[in-house]
Each structure stands twice: as structure tokens, then as C-alpha cells.
Amino acid sequence: MPLVNHTMNGYHGTYMVYGQTGTGKTHTMGVLTKVSQESAGVIPLSIEFIFKYLDEQKRHGINNLIDYSVHLSFF
DSSP states (O other): OHHHHHHHTTOOOOOOOOOSTTSSHHHHHTOSSSOOTTTOOHHHHHHHHHHHHHHHHHHTTSSTTOOOOOOOOOO
């Protein structure tokens, strides 16, 4: 959550994941073909939080004049 909150304040955020093959990095990040709510990883949960946050801001009339752009990259 600290990284996502930092991102919501206008800063770039990076998840750096490394480790031995087969230790669960892909599963933990949640970049599987199908992601259920129970198995959602860091990436889907972060994206869900960001869009809910922006929706709440808009619903409460906060930052209505600001355009947002969300970019996600995988290497």
C-alpha cells in the first residue's frame, strides 16, 4: 500500500521482483491468465485500488478537472 499511495501522490512506482525459477513470482504478482478475487496478486489489487480511489475522488467532486493516465509495463 505505501507504493500505491505514493503513486497516487504523483510519483512513479515500481515493483521489482526477482528470485529463483519456480518460487512463485508470477503468482505473487498476479499476472496469470485468469485472476479470481481470492488469488489476485499485487498488480491486480493495486490497479483495482487505483481505479476505486479515482472513482471516489470523482464521486466526491475532488479533482474533477484533472485528467488521469494509468500506464502499466512488464519486462
